[in-house]
Each structure stands twice: as C-alpha cells, then as structure tokens.
Amino acid sequence: MQIPFNKPYMTGKEIQYIAKAHELGKLAGDGDFTAKCHDWLEQQTGCNKALLTHSCTAALEMAAILLDLQPGDEVIMPSYTFVSTANAFVLRGAVPVFVDIRPDTLNINEKLIEAAVTARTRAIVPVHYAGVACEMSEILRIAKKHNLSVVEDAAQGVMSTYNGVPLGTIGDIGAYSFHETKNVIAGEGGALLVNRPDLVVRAEIIREKGTDRARFFRGVVDKYTWQDIGSSFLPGEIIAAFLLAQLEDAQNITALRLARWDYYHTLLESAEAEGLLTRPTVPAHCGHNAHMYYVLLPSQLERQEVMDKLKEKLVSTVFHYIPLHSSPAGQHFGRAATTMAVTDDASARILRLPLWVGLTDEQQEHIVSVLLSSINELIHG
Incomplete structure (x- = not known):
C-alpha cells in the first residue's frame, strides 16, 4: 500500500x-x-x-x-x-x-x-x-x-x-x-x-x-x-x-480534510498518553483548516530513522522548516532577538504525516500502525 x-x-x-x-x-x-x-x-x-x-x-x-x-x-x-x-x-x-x-x-x-x-x-x-x-x-x-x-x-x-x-x-x-x-x-x-x-x-x-x-x-x-x-x-x-x-468548493474541501485530521487525532490519542509522541494543539478559539497533521517525536529518536522505516512500508512523510536563524542567509541578513530553544527542538522532532482529500480510514490506520511500530522498535530495540 x-x-x-x-x-x-x-x-x-x-x-x-x-x-x-x-x-x-x-x-x-x-x-x-x-x-x-x-x-x-x-x-x-x-x-x-x-x-x-x-x-x-x-x-x-x-x-x-x-x-x-x-x-x-x-x-x-x-x-x-x-x-x-x-x-x-x-x-x-x-x-x-x-x-x-x-x-x-x-x-x-x-x-x-x-x-x-x-x-x-x-x-x-x-x-x-x-x-x-x-x-x-x-x-x-x-x-x-x-x-x-x-x-x-x-x-x-x-x-x-x-x-x-x-x-x-x-x-x-x-x-x-x-x-x-x-x-x-x-x-x-x-x-x-x-x-x-x-x-x-x-x-x-x-x-x-x-x-x-x-x-x-x-x-x-x-x-x-x-x-x-x-x-x-x-x-x-x-x-x-x-x-x-x-x-467554490473550499467549504467541502475543508470539511473533508478536517475529517481526516480528526481521525489521525483519535488514532494517536493513546500514543500521546503513553509518551510515544506529541500531537498538534489547536486552541478552542482557533478554527483551523486541517492544513497538516504532524507529530513531535521523542527527543531520543533520530527522525530520519523513523522516516526510513515508514518509507520501507511505502509511507511518504516529510519534516519541515530548517529554522531561518540557523541558515547562512538568515545569519547574514537577520538576527535572533531571543533564544531559539523551542524552534530548534520542534524543528528537529517534527514529522508530517500524509494528509489529503481521499485518504481513507484504512490508509490512515496503516500509517499510524507503521509509525507506532517504528517508534517502539527504535525505543525498545
């Protein structure tokens, strides 16, 4: 799959x-x-x-x-x-x-x-x-x-x-x-x-x-x-x-994406409770559009190893931004006004999961199963 x-x-x-x-x-x-x-x-x-x-x-x-x-x-x-x-x-x-x-x-x-x-x-x-x-x-x-x-x-x-x-x-x-x-x-x-x-x-x-x-x-x-x-x-x-x-179809697109986002959130609830990952947070006053679903991996894991295991099971995942303050151009043209501890930590641990209209329950269940088995394997050997 x-x-x-x-x-x-x-x-x-x-x-x-x-x-x-x-x-x-x-x-x-x-x-x-x-x-x-x-x-x-x-x-x-x-x-x-x-x-x-x-x-x-x-x-x-x-x-x-x-x-x-x-x-x-x-x-x-x-x-x-x-x-x-x-x-x-x-x-x-x-x-x-x-x-x-x-x-x-x-x-x-x-x-x-x-x-x-x-x-x-x-x-x-x-x-x-x-x-x-x-x-x-x-x-x-x-x-x-x-x-x-x-x-x-x-x-x-x-x-x-x-x-x-x-x-x-x-x-x-x-x-x-x-x-x-x-x-x-x-x-x-x-x-x-x-x-x-x-x-x-x-x-x-x-x-x-x-x-x-x-x-x-x-x-x-x-x-x-x-x-x-x-x-x-x-x-x-x-x-x-x-x-x-x-x-013209934006309302429908958003509703379909939210259904997929919500299903991920349900599937991963127990994993977060067990400390295997951190799910996204959406404050109650923020109405979001399900643009992406990501998890933050445990700090002791190498993200690339998790991604490689998912890739072996034919699941494509990506990470996200390399922080601008740590980039050559960012250091040349800009400056940091604060410590960047949270930025650096999140950037190193974030893993974005597939999310698109048409993704099925079965596919999401497979993604989550492979993700959790990979995390458990890397943590416990």
Whole structure:
C-alpha cells in the first residue's frame, strides 16, 4: 500500500473553467475569472480588497513595498517559517528579527515579541502555522502600542479563523498561498488581502508594474502611466480559472480534510498518553483548516530513522522548516532577538504525516500502525 505525502485534489470543474477562459480568448491577468476570484475572497473573508498574485511570495513582497520599508528597518517574525516570510522584507533592505515559537501551536510566542521591539522596528509578521492562528489580540495590542504594522503570513490559513475572524484579515495586510501543497490550490498562486482602505489604490498600482492601469480600466483616469515602483504580480487567467473551481468548493474541501485530521487525532490519542509522541494543539478559539497533521517525536529518536522505516512500508512523510536563524542567509541578513530553544527542538522532532482529500480510514490506520511500530522498535530495540 503506497501512500504519498500529498495528492492534489481536483473538484471536477477545473478543466471546464480553463476551457471557458480559452474560449473567451483573454488569457492575461485580471480577466473575468480573476474578478470572480476577487469577489469570492472578499465575500468570504470580509477584507477590504483581495488581489490575486502569482504566489504567496509575491503577495508578501507587495506587502513589504506597501509598508515603505527602508534599509535597516526591522521586522519581527518567527524563525520557524518558510524563507519567503523573511526574503520579502530583506529585498527592501529590512532586517528580520527572529523570535522563538510557542511549544504548543509552534506559532510565534506573542509573550516574547514586545521585548524584541526597538526604535527601528516597523512591523510584526505572524505566521499562522498549520492553519492555526497566532494570538492576534496580543499581537495587535503590541502593534498599536508601538505604532507597528501587522502583516499576516496566512499562506497555510485559507478557511481558518481566530475568534471567528478569517485569518489574513486581522492585521493591516494578509497573504494567502494557493500552491499545489495547500488546501485550495492553483498549482502556483497567491493573494494579497488589503485590510486598510488607504492602502488599496497603491496596492493595485504596485501589482500592475507601478502603473494606475486598474484605475484606467475603471474609468477613473483617461490613460494609465507609471506612478510608483512595482512589478508584474498578476497570475494569468488559466490560473484564475483553475483557482475559481477550487474556491467554490473550499467549504467541502475543508470539511473533508478536517475529517481526516480528526481521525489521525483519535488514532494517536493513546500514543500521546503513553509518551510515544506529541500531537498538534489547536486552541478552542482557533478554527483551523486541517492544513497538516504532524507529530513531535521523542527527543531520543533520530527522525530520519523513523522516516526510513515508514518509507520501507511505502509511507511518504516529510519534516519541515530548517529554522531561518540557523541558515547562512538568515545569519547574514537577520538576527535572533531571543533564544531559539523551542524552534530548534520542534524543528528537529517534527514529522508530517500524509494528509489529503481521499485518504481513507484504512490508509490512515496503516500509517499510524507503521509509525507506532517504528517508534517502539527504535525505543525498545
């Protein structure tokens, strides 16, 4: 029984919508399908303006431009995140300031943020790991007190909430990913959620190579010209057509994934009680989207040995981030504001299990059986 780590889910409408885009003959960005995706995102999240991008990386890069960051400005973020979280701001000359994570959710430890604020701090970038919300109330309190912007890296957070509010809409700006590995996909793709009305027009300009093209097509200006810095951040209509099929089925996709997540959680309950592993934590006020299911292995085990045993049984598993503070670029461009004990520990012990729509009870039972037998064998010989 070969079980892949990920299997992209298709709703059945993707090809139909792509064919329609082909029929319409407009394949560049900001066509009918892009507009429908924008409408869906704005209605679903309540953000002021949604703008499709060709990746979440692009959305974060747009956010960094919108904040007018200058060389030497500091941006507080976790080290336990994908490189794009830091890279987007480093490209503007800013300095990532890394803060340790919580041991339960693996999100940035909100209790450590304020001590990391300096006279050069301009923004906080919480990363909603595994689609589970950071403690945004405290982060917003700190941001307000110190006049800082908040950019939510909600790459994994589509359809997740914090106290009932969609992730990506709580801070000034949010960023989504629709990469093939996410819940709702477009192959490659992302979205910028602009929550401050005063940033909307400039966001549109930055996204359109620094021109006011969007205002021209709305009839606000009689011609469009170069207004600001920017780049080509738009996805084409083929991507938007595929994405629309996924967005329209997002509720169902989330429900199906949650059922798989819940079954893992039930199957592994006794193993956690026995001390064989640690299961994920989801606070009661966080509505998650079942983006991933992971376990933390006992510290005495070599994770690669566990993964090798699973691979022998045709079960594909992966680990996750190499912390940015320990990377060559992270050490060159950024700095750590706290000890990184929790980050280092979690990074060394985390093991992500297969989770995708269509995974069966039988497959999950097999995965858990192989996982637990491998752990027991390595512990007891």
